[in-house]
Amino acid sequence: MAASLPAEAPLRNETPLERDDRNFAELLQELRVLQTGVQILFAFLLTLAFTPRFPSLDAAQRGIYVVTLLLAVSAAMLFTAPAALHRVLFRRGVKRTIVDVSSRLAGIGMAVLALALTGSVLLISDVVLGRTAGIATGVGVLAGCAGLWAAMPWWLRRVLCGGRQGPGRTPTGTTGPAGTTETPGTTGRG
Known part of the structure; x- marks a missing residue:
């Protein structure tokens, strides 16, 4: 099934502040889904x-357990960091920075979560089916996460959007009224 190219997306009639508020609200909705899983x-x-049965685990299984536990707690910290960031920077006029940093934290958190999911499946499969099957299922989970969370979205962005950053966005900032460029961290009330 070939993906169809969308018509040029209509620009929203919103100010940079409104866009930042919407982007942050959308990010928080995504984080709510991820946080529940974590x-x-x-x-x-x-x-x-x-x-x-835990005392009967061998040294490798205990190592996988501890690493996976630490990955899961790291993912939880990364997914909750945007709330703390927003709280500390609230009403400081840096909403764009909050959105950008929070988005990066969420991306890193998803990578860490993929590793935590891989480790948990590896551990359970290792205990239930043996080491070889555990490694195979762990690799499968990691490949599934990489495919669904990274490769597919990047491919769709490339095909559907031609690699564009999005309406009014540039890699270094936002294009404001009359074509002025605002650098990250200079817009928004937080």
């Missing part, structure tokens, strides 16, 4: 150490 994974991992 919280469930983290809770699951915390309970594993208290199960009767």
Whole structure:
């Protein structure tokens, strides 16, 4: 199925401040979905150490467990950091910076979450099916995350958007009224 190219996307009739507010609200909605998954994974991992079978894990399995637990908590920290960032910088006139930094934190968090999911599946599959099957399923999970979370969106952006940054956006800032350029961190109330 070939992707169709959209007509030029109509520009929204919004100010840079309104765009930043909308972008931050959309990012927070995405983070809510991700945080729920991370919280469930983290809770699951915390309970594993208290199960009767946990003492029988070998050194490699315990290592995978600890690394995966730390990855899950790291993902949780990365996904909650935008709220703390917003709280500290609230009403400081740097909403664009909050949006940009929060977006980067979310991207890094998704990469860390992919590793945490991989580690948890690797551990469970290793215990249930053996080391070779554990590694194979872990690689499959990592490939699935990379494909769905990175390769597919990048490919769609390239095909559907021709690599454009988006309406009114440039890599170094936003294009404001009358073609003026505003650098990140100079717009918004927070």
